[in-house]
Amino acid sequence: MEMVKLKINNKDIEVEDGTLILDAAKEISVDIPTLCYHPDQEIKANCRVCVVEVEGQKTLQPACSTVVSDGMVVNTNTPMAREARKINVELLLANHDMSCTTCIRNGNCELQKITAALGIRETRFENILVEQEKDESSPALVRNQNKCIKCGRCIQICAKVQGLSILDYMGRGNGSEVKPAYGKYLNDVNCVACGQCSVVCPVAAITEKEDIERVWDAINDPRKHVIVQTAPAVRVSIGEEFGMEPGSIVTGKLVAALRALGFDEVFDTDFTADLTIIEEGHELLKRIKEGGTLPMLTSCSPGWINFIEQYYPELLPHVSSCKSPQQMFGALAKGYYPEKIGKKAEDIFSVSLMPCTAKKYEAQRSEMCLDGKYPDVDVVLTTRELGRMMGQAGIEFAQLEEEEYDAPFGISTGAAVIFGATGGVMEAALRTVYEVVTGKTLEALDFNAVRGLEGIKEASVDLDGMQVNVMVAHSLSKARQVMEMIKSGEASKYAFIEIMCCPGGCIGGGGQPYGVTDELRQRRIDAIYEADAKLPFRKSHENPAVNTLYDEYLKEPLGEQSHHLLHTHYFDRKS
Amino acid sequence: MDNIEKKLLTKRFGQIDPLSIDDYIAKDGYAALQKAVKITPAKIVDSVKASGLLGRGGAAYPVGLKMEAVQKAKSPEKYLICNADEGEPGNFKDRYLMENDPHQIIEGMVISAFAAGATKGYMFIRGEYSRPIYIMTNAIKAAAEKGYLGQNILDSGLNFEIELYTGAGSYVCGEEFALMLCLEGNPGRSTFKPPFPTTEGLYNKPTQINNVESFANIPHIVLDGAEAFAKIGTEHSKGTKLISLCGNVRSKGLYEVPFGVTIRDIIEKLGRGVAGSGIKMVQLGGASGSCLPANMLGLALDYKEMADDDLTFGSGAIIVMDDSIDVLDIVRNTLEFFRHESCGKCTPCREGIEHLVILLDKFIEGVATKKDLELLETLIETIKQTSICGLGQAAPTSLRTTLKYFRKEYTSKIKKHHAKVI
Numbered sequence: 001m002e003m004v005k006l007k008i009n010n011k012d013i014e015v016e017d018g019t020l021i022l023d024a025a026k027e028i029s030v031d032i033p034t035l036c037y038h039p040d041q042e043i044k045a046n047c048r049v050c051v052v053e054v055e056g057q058k059t060l061q062p063a064c065s066t067v068v069s070d071g072m073v074v075n076t077n078t079p080m081a082r083e084a085r086k087i088n089v090e091l092l093l094a095n096h097d098m099s100c101t102t103c104i105r106n107g108n109c110e111l112q113k114i115t116a117a118l119g120i121r122e123t124r125f126e127n128i129l130v131e132q133e134k135d136e137s138s139p140a141l142v143r144n145q146n147k148c149i150k151c152g153r154c155i156q157i158c159a160k161v162q163g164l165s166i167l168d169y170m171g172r173g174n175g176s177e178v179k180p181a182y183g184k185y186l187n188d189v190n191c192v193a194c195g196q197c198s199v200v201c202p203v204a205a206i207t208e209k210e211d212i213e214r215v216w217d218a219i220n221d222p223r224k225h226v227i228v229q230t231a232p233a234v235r236v237s238i239g240e241e242f243g244m245e246p247g248s249i250v251t252g253k254l255v256a257a258l259r260a261l262g263f264d265e266v267f268d269t270d271f272t273a274d275l276t277i278i279e280e281g282h283e284l285l286k287r288i289k290e291g292g293t294l295p296m297l298t299s300c301s302p303g304w305i306n307f308i309e310q311y312y313p314e315l316l317p318h319v320s321s322c323k324s325p326q327q328m329f330g331a332l333a334k335g336y337y338p339e340k341i342g343k344k345a346e347d348i349f350s351v352s353l354m355p356c357t358a359k360k361y362e363a364q365r366s367e368m369c370l371d372g373k374y375p376d377v378d379v380v381l382t383t384r385e386l387g388r389m390m391g392q393a394g395i396e397f398a399q400l401e402e403e404e405y406d407a408p409f410g411i412s413t414g415a416a417v418i419f420g421a422t423g424g425v426m427e428a429a430l431r432t433v434y435e436v437v438t439g440k441t442l443e444a445l446d447f448n449a450v451r452g453l454e455g456i457k458e459a460s461v462d463l464d465g466m467q468v469n470v471m472v473a474h475s476l477s478k479a480r481q482v483m484e485m486i487k488s489g490e491a492s493k494y495a496f497i498e499i500m501c502c503p504g505g506c507i508g509g510g511g512q513p514y515g516v517t518d519e520l521r522q523r524r525i526d527a528i529y530e531a532d533a534k535l536p537f538r539k540s541h542e543n544p545a546v547n548t549l550y551d552e553y554l555k556e557p558l559g560e561q562s563h564h565l566l567h568t569h570y571f572d573r574k575s
Numbered sequence: 576m577d578n579i580e581k582k583l584l585t586k587r588f589g590q591i592d593p594l595s596i597d598d599y600i601a602k603d604g605y606a607a608l609q610k611a612v613k614i615t616p617a618k619i620v621d622s623v624k625a626s627g628l629l630g631r632g633g634a635a636y637p638v639g640l641k642m643e644a645v646q647k648a649k650s651p652e653k654y655l656i657c658n659a660d661e662g663e664p665g666n667f668k669d670r671y672l673m674e675n676d677p678h679q680i681i682e683g684m685v686i687s688a689f690a691a692g693a694t695k696g697y698m699f700i701r702g703e704y705s706r707p708i709y710i711m712t713n714a715i716k717a718a719a720e721k722g723y724l725g726q727n728i729l730d731s732g733l734n735f736e737i738e739l740y741t742g743a744g745s746y747v748c749g750e751e752f753a754l755m756l757c758l759e760g761n762p763g764r765s766t767f768k769p770p771f772p773t774t775e776g777l778y779n780k781p782t783q784i785n786n787v788e789s790f791a792n793i794p795h796i797v798l799d800g801a802e803a804f805a806k807i808g809t810e811h812s813k814g815t816k817l818i819s820l821c822g823n824v825r826s827k828g829l830y831e832v833p834f835g836v837t838i839r840d841i842i843e844k845l846g847r848g849v850a851g852s853g854i855k856m857v858q859l860g861g862a863s864g865s866c867l868p869a870n871m872l873g874l875a876l877d878y879k880e881m882a883d884d885d886l887t888f889g890s891g892a893i894i895v896m897d898d899s900i901d902v903l904d905i906v907r908n909t910l911e912f913f914r915h916e917s918c919g920k921c922t923p924c925r926e927g928i929e930h931l932v933i934l935l936d937k938f939i940e941g942v943a944t945k946k947d948l949e950l951l952e953t954l955i956e957t958i959k960q961t962s963i964c965g966l967g968q969a970a971p972t973s974l975r976t977t978l979k980y981f982r983k984e985y986t987s988k989i990k991k992h993h994a995k996v997i
Contacts, residue, residue, distance in 0.1 A: 046920050059960050062767065087927075091927055095926055174925055176919025
């Protein structure tokens with residue numbers, strides 16, 4: 001790579017050709033403020049906040065889109081650049097709902113941060129916001145047009161990463177808005193509720209639907225026995241909500257915090273993740289043996305299920321009939337657990353802590369309900385909501401002593417933990433299927449071929465002479481590629497395909513802490529595998545509590561009870 | 576009265592039937608193309624560079640340099656676009672060119688395609704221009720029938736077709752990046768640059784995009800030679816310029832003049848002056864252009880002379896306003912136009928123009944303060960400095976230049992704070 005010499009703020013530096021001014025400035029420890037810029041996205045250059053002076057240019061240049069050149073002289077901190085940044089931010093503020101103190105993003109809003117960083121003490125422009133109704137049609141997400149600053153990050157992640165383009169610009173000039181097509185409600189378009197838009201939104205223009213109050217109400221209701229399940233991915237991300245290093249494994253603190261919040265029992269979705277592996281693994285073997293529809297597709301990711309139901313319903317027979325771990329847990333919580341502890345289903349309030357917004361959608365599906373009356377999962381909280389709930393309770397998360405999950409639904413294996421990362425379900429399944437089929441002990445547990453952030457991964461496993469080809473995809477743009485491969489017959493050699501809706505898998509979910517980049521996703525993934533490696537049991541079929549559940553209640557994988565509680569069916573929702 | 580006109584691009588106007596290719600051929604039509612295909616593309620590029628032809632769309636970038644950049648770019652596909660999305664209020668020269676001599680433009684495009692190595696051409700015509708669309712459609716068809724478009728044009732080995740595309744009424748589509756996005760089927764919105772079209776243009780391929788008038792000049796440069804062409808005009812501005820003269824002048828219309836004539840001569844000698852008591856203000860270039868007072872009309876039509884005064888004349892409109900007009904009213908009107916036409920992509924243009932109008936209204940209503948004036952000037956500078964495209968950057972020009980040349984119109988309307996209360 002050729003090097004380029006330039007001067008930034010009177011300092012000589014040498015950087016690789018093709019470097020953006022923004023990145024070059026970082027070399028001399030200058031952090032140019034940005035707003036629409038996102039390190040994982042294409043350059044948009046529309047907020048015009050990162051402008052700098054470049055000698056010889058008639059106008060200020062955006063540092064996020066301007067590439068350095070040899071001999072360039074850049075000044076980032078001139079009166080003109082400072083004033084222009086301020087004006088552009090003030091213009092955004094003048095068309096923004098300024099009720100910051102009561103905003104869901106208060107404290108972690110990028111517009112707020114930049115306003116503070118630029119030292120804006122007044123907005124000199126009249127506020128011209130024409131207030132619009134919030135779109136609360138979706139059970140998972142809330143769109144608040146009054147907060148939108150038209151940066152386009154949500155549009156880009158929906159189009160480029162998820163391949164859906166649910167949101168796009170409408171109108172022009174000051175009437176330009178970011179909305180679903182024809183200004184429809186989010187629930188009336190083919191949105192999959194993945195919430196990736198909410199993760200990249202710098203403000204509160206699109207957020208998770210907050211369900212905290214419903215949980216407090218249940219906790220404060222003496223008639224309710226409130227239980228909570230925690231998804232695998234949350235234990236490696238919730239620490240970020242409290243300023244801990246990304247990738248911190250905080251399982252024990254999480255349990256302690258949930259108990260401190262007042263949950264009666266703290267259980268683990270990992271328990272039903274192990275259960276999923278047993279059921280799904282046997283379903284796969286059955287399909288292989290009996291000539292069922294192959295490749296079989298995983299079913300744990302509700303954003304992905306929404307996708308295939310709405311975009312590729314003709315391929316639904318490929319999807320495993322297993323409920324997701326959340327819903328398996330919910331079904332047990334209402335259908336098995338009450339009896340075990342001498343309570344009724346209506347006394348149980350089942351909360352699920354998820355890295356995911358689509359889980360909120362999944363939980364309210366009518367088929368995920370006991371006797372049509374008691375939802376298997378009453379409320380889904382995202383990682384971000386739990387962080388806020390702890391804040392409300394004054395819990396100092398980082399200082400908490402570690403505690404253990406409650407038995408029996410708190411017992412799990414490393415195979416369940418890795419559900420949180422792309423490739424994890426596949427790896428967990430292979431660990432079990434191998435031993436079930438071959439009867440031999442699997443020595444090398446790490447299936448590295450299916451790990452990591454590459455969009456589509458594949459592996460081939462020898463099950464005592466039977467070669468099984470598997471594929472793993474994450475993000476819906478990749479899922480779409482896989483669907484097309486299945487339709488064209490290109491995927492016929494694969495027996496089993498794991499699909500996760502969000503980039504990186506659940507650790508990159510739509511309900512996870514803000515500030516996600518690929519680098520951060522990788523750190524969470526590393527933590528997931530570290531947590532797996534530390535556990536005494538690393539194969540789902542070794543989970544003693546799961547085995548007890550089969551002995552006492554379910555009897556056998558794919559048996560009658562399983563069919564009733566743990567399996568589901570899907571709908572063609574294309575139209 | 577001496578005639579200051581110089582008819583080059585308009586010389587066939589009225590002499591030929593625009594629907595007849597034979598009329599055009601009878602008046603030296605396609606002779607330049609015949610000549611061009613016998614010389615090398617590199618020599619045509621050299622000739623266009625030597626002619627000093629600057630782009631007539633407003634930005635005045637050397638046409639030869641664009642042509643050369645596309646010629647040198649390595650790509651199996653290269654595109655040529657004629658920007659006929661003439662949407663700047665006050666301008667109608669491209670309409671006249673298309674309506675009166677369509678083949679001159681096509682000939683310019685085919686020569687350019689031969690020089691630049693373009694494989695496909697597009698003509699992007701403003702949707703409201705129904706007559707030019709009709710005439711150009713007819714002309715493209717006729718040119719193809721005669722073999723001036725199509726496969727192996729005049730045995731030169733050049734394969735080149737022109738596809739006509741009409742806009743849907745958005746001003747910003749005249750901006751080249753928005754235009755190309757629109758051609759690709761996207762909403763017409765500006766985008767950041769570089770890369771420039773000559774390296775990554777339409778469908779990310781090297782693209783030469785020029786204004787109608789720029790292409791119309793090409794046959795003359797090839798036929799008469801660069802030297803003859805460069806003799807017309809001034810040291811820094813070669814050739815002729817089409818002027819859309821409008822406003823309160825007696826003889827509105829399209830005129831072709833050599834560079835170097837003064838604005839006053841155009842208004843007085845061609846436009847026969849104003850009917851009212853005198854000229855109050857002249858806006859150069861169109862809605863996005865500078866507003867000048869009468870005492871500056873001695874300025875010559877010259878890119879350098881104008882630039883030295885921090886002025887441009889855009890694509891050549893001259894809007895003359897007599898004493899009956901109100902400066903702030905006119906400025907508000909132009910701002911309203913930009914408010915409507917902003918694509919909404921970047922903050923300063925999308926949000927800033929709204930506030931220009933709000934602040935200006937304070938002056939119009941007589942409630943502005945000194946602080947408002949300061950803020951207005953800071954905002955103008957920010958919009959000019961930080962908008963993503965030329966449209967946004969130029970949107971406050973009328974406001975900026977009237978604040979400079981008609982400052983009293985504003986300061987006289989600032990609220991007096993120490994008014995005596997009796």
